[in-house]
Amino acid sequence: MAELHLHDTLTGTKRVFEPGNPERVTMYVCGPTVYSYAHIGNARPAVVFDVLFRALQRRFGADRVVYARNITDVEDKIIETMKATGASMKEITDKYADIYRADMDALGVSLPSIEPHATDHIGEMIAMIARLIEGGHAYVAEGHVLFSVKSFDDYGALSKRDLDDMMAGARVEVAPYKKDPTDFVLWKPAKDDEPGWDSPWGRGRPGWHIECSAMAEKHLGETIDIHGGGIDLTFPHHENEIAQSVCSHGGRPMARYWLHNGFLSMDSTKMSKSLGNVKLVHELIEHWPGEVLRYALLTGHYRAPLDWTDALLERSQKSLDRLYGVLRRIKAEPGNVPETVEAALDDDLNTPKALAALFALAGDANRAEGEADRAKAAGALLAGGQALGLLNESPDAWFGIDSLSEAERAEIDQLIADRAEARKAKDFAKADALRDELVARKIQVEDAPEGSTWRLG
Incomplete structure (x- = not known):
């Protein structure tokens, strides 16, 4: 096979794809936050990376490609939906995860090899945060654990932003307990009426960014081949993932290739x-x-x-x-x-x-x-x-004609073939008569360069 070329956001170039291990090709794509219905913009990465998943399977073998697409089932919007509806977190996330899968299935999107849920990986997130604190890349402040952005020299390389630009795109508001305004949350305290887990820093829940770093590490390894998602995730989400993962893995890169799909308008x-x-x-x-x-x-x-x-x-x-x-x-x-x-x-x-x-x-x-x-x-x-x-x-x-008998379909096919012959012979009166007969049978005919198609009206 010819070489596969992919555009890498980090380098800004189209590169030949070479996996770290051709026997186990790994890809991680950020999946849905399951608190509501997915819109068509959410479907674009699902479809794009499904096409890539199929291409990788043909190239390397279906059993040698491991594709993880996560489910974010703990997040502020989910908690807001809980409070608005009175439903439990599990009721909400199970409902919308099932709807998401059904909607993507209708678009022909294959299930990934692995579909990790954030709430099943709290232990891995706590362990990664502890390593970051031990390495001097994170600190505890008022029940929060924050990543120290200035501890990672390459921060901003993916999104091509400098520190002054970064706060404009950050999800987290500037808080007095931060050492630097650009620092972001790894762990946050949970209120009594909110979901939470015990940790060395008190009862709380993970920040959004640490979830994907921990799940990718758990299922695909410290350095994965491809990390994908929408262009809107480049900053801050993927930028923060890189910082967390690289700093907790001794400087090893998180991904060899970063792919991002464009916006839908x-x-x-x-x-x-x-x-x-x-x-x-x-x-x-x-x-x-x-x-x-x-x-x-x-x-x-x-x-x-x-x-x-x-x-x-x-x-x-x-x-x-x-x-x-x-x-x-x-x-x-x-x-x-x-x-x-x-x-x-x-x-x-x-x-x-x-x-x-x-x-x-x-x-x-x-x-x-x-x-x-x-x-x-x-x-x-x-x-x-x-x-x-x-x-x-x-x-x-x-064409919605499988309800017709074979004989009925054959008869209509013959009428359409006769009409095509009449048009070719410039016998337009016969062609019009045949079309009138088709219309009377409630048959819609569409003419195209490849030939005529028909369906029931």
Whole structure:
């Protein structure tokens, strides 16, 4: 196979991917905080890194790739939801974790190899914090434990920020017990009516950043191959993860490659709950097939911004209709993933180029002569689509016509073929008559370069 190139945020360059150990390739991606429904922006990293997970499995072997995507099930927003609803933390987090998994499954996102929950790793977090204190990188103040940013010379290297800029993006307000305004919380005291765990520093709960450092260390090791997430996590979350992990591991790097996906905007406006323009995955899948949402997310390069619009969804639906139309006309089993698709993905997950390759494959299938060659070309299309997590449904189910008998489908296929022949012969009166007959049967026909597709109206 050709080399896989990935853009590393830390170095700002596209680099050949070389894992530390090809027998155990590791990837960690920051998962959801489960206090509410996920919006479509939350789905972008899930889909992007699912495509990478599949590519790594094909390259190194499915049993040699370990992908961890965490569940944050203790956090201030979860506690706010507890107080607002009266539900327990476990009731809230279990509910929304299940909904998240179901929503991502609808988008064709595979389950990760490991799905660690923060609350199952409190012991590991306490141990890491203790090492940081012992090494002079953290200190105790008024029941809190804080990381001393000035103890880590490379702080800011990932986000390319200097210390004066950092407070603007910090989650934690400046507090009088901090030695420096940029220091961040590793452990905080819990109020009597809040979830908490016993620790050497009193009853409390972990800070957000230490959770991922401890879970990545526990399941993937001190230095992992790939750490991914949304661009909004670069600072402060990933910057703080690096500081904690490097300082508790004797200076060893946390990750060899840092990957970040770009923002989603809504009709050219930043998606924001405060603006009321957030689109929930849970609601979108009531109106659109999950594959349409996935296809739409893949139309832009993962590092670039993507504008989410109804027009994008409509184009994505029509594009999938065209590809499924080819697979409906030419029955095939998936072959090997075509080189054109792999080459696009090897170039820093260039999914727009990979989608273009699918349409070239569809054209090859239509032009192929002989049943065997047509089936082989369609099999390449099917395999290329599945490498992207697409084309997983049966074509008849996709078009909603699997409820019709085989004879009914064959009869309608013949009417459409006769109409195509009439149009080719410029017998437009016959073509119009055939279309009228199809309309009377409540059949919607869509003409495309790859051929006509139809579904029940």
